[in-house]
Amino acid sequence: MKLIVAIVQDKDSTRLSNSLIDADIRATKLSTTGGFLRAGNTTFLIGIDEARLDETLEIIKKSSQKREQFMTPPINLDSPMEVTHTYPIEVQVGGATVFILPIDSFYHF
Amino acid sequence: MKLIVAIVQDKDSTRLSNSLIDADIRATKLSTTGGFLRAGNTTFLIGIDEARLDETLEIIKKSSQKREQFMTPPINLDSPMEVTHTYPIEVQVGGATVFILPIDSFYHF
Amino acid sequence: MKLIVAIVQDKDSTRLSNSLIDADIRATKLSTTGGFLRAGNTTFLIGIDEARLDETLEIIKKSSQKREQFMTPPINLDSPMEVTHTYPIEVQVGGATVFILPIDSFYHF
Ligand code: NI
Ligand code: NI
Ligand code: NI
Structure with a gap:
């Protein structure tokens, strides 16, 4: 048994929740109050048997790893005529x- | 010294808080944002000397372990005449x- | 790599956040719902290389350690004439x- 502490962006939180449910892996979600360095994130606490550790890490990775996304920049309202010059950019x-933490013991009451 | 991470249902949170206060055991409570598998729970962080570990586990168990409770199902408003047929059910x-986590060191500033 | 779990009073939370940013140390802040023994605190999760552990502890200590502060007691509205008798008191x-927790492994996806 290990305790996984996984911090992901809020935008990936629902996807990770759903993927864990699909895999029948229990998790507890902790809210963050404006994490100052990575605003808007969610911390998952997941107790997991070592046999399923790699699988769980893979789920976390698939649900939330860093990736490029195309986003259309907001329209400049000061010069709406230039809208046609707006291209999607990669962000x-x-x-x-x-973090994978060792545990001394685990109880379920 | 160990770090206990205990996740209990919100409905048992106040009782556990009070029992820990009675035993003079310090705890920090973390809120959860709709834990997706066990909606509405509270996570307690408790730093405890190993000498008091069993006692603390016993307090957690007594305050929050799984149990049967009789609950009267809500009245069916569509057929109020059948109210007399409502029996308390066990839920x-x-x-x-x-989780009991080992700690490398502990500081109190 | 270690995982630091640091619980500080809300009033010191912003100062600690800023000091960690200045030192380029990442942290995640967890809100507490009325910690019953130390109402209004914030829990910081900080993953840190062992080489920077002492430095980080020093930052936490400087930002939030127990200290005496002079506070002027609120004015007694029942006898406003006695305002001149109000002295700052030390609180x-x-x-x-x-808590410094060992970690088995650490991933950054
Ligand atoms: Ni259970
Ligand atoms: Ni203290
Ligand atoms: Ni990163």
Whole structure:
């Protein structure tokens, strides 16, 4: 048994929740109050048997790893005539920080 | 010194808080944003000397373990005449998930 | 790599956040729902290389350790004429509880 502490962006939180449910892996989600360095993230606590550790890491990675995304920049309202000059740009989203903690013992009451 | 991470249902949170206060055991409570598998729970962080570990586990168990509870099902408003047919039913409530984590060191500033 | 779990009073939370940013140390902040023994605190999760552990502890200590502070007691509205008898008194504020947890492994996706 290990305790996984996984911090992901809020935007990936629902996807990760759903993927864990699909895999029948229990998790507890902790809210963050404006994490100052990575605003808007969610911390997952996941107790997992070592036999399923790699699988769980793979789920976290698939659900939340850093990736490029195309985003259309907001229209400049000061010069609406230039709208046609707006191109989608690539931005980086996602990213997860994951700690695997050893545990001395585990109880389920 | 160990770090106890205990996840209990919200409905048992106040009782556990009070029992820990009675035993003079310090705890920090973390809120959860709709834990997706066990909606509405509270995570307790408790730093505890190993000498008091068993006692603390016993307090957690007594305050929040799974148990049967009788609950009267809500009245069916569509057919109020059948109210007399409503019997209390047994439902399962409570339950705690507890991790005991080793710590390298502990500071109190 | 270690995982620091640091619990500080809300009033010291912004100062600690800023000091960590200045030192280029990443942290995740968890909100607490009325920690019952130390109402209004914030829990910081900080993954840190062992080489920077002492430095980080020093930052936490400087930002949040227990200290005396002079506070002017509120004016007694029942006898406003006695305002001149109000002296600043010394109160204790701050304080941090810090756990250093070993980690088995660490991932950044
Ligand atoms: Ni990152
Ligand atoms: Ni359970
Ligand atoms: Ni203290």
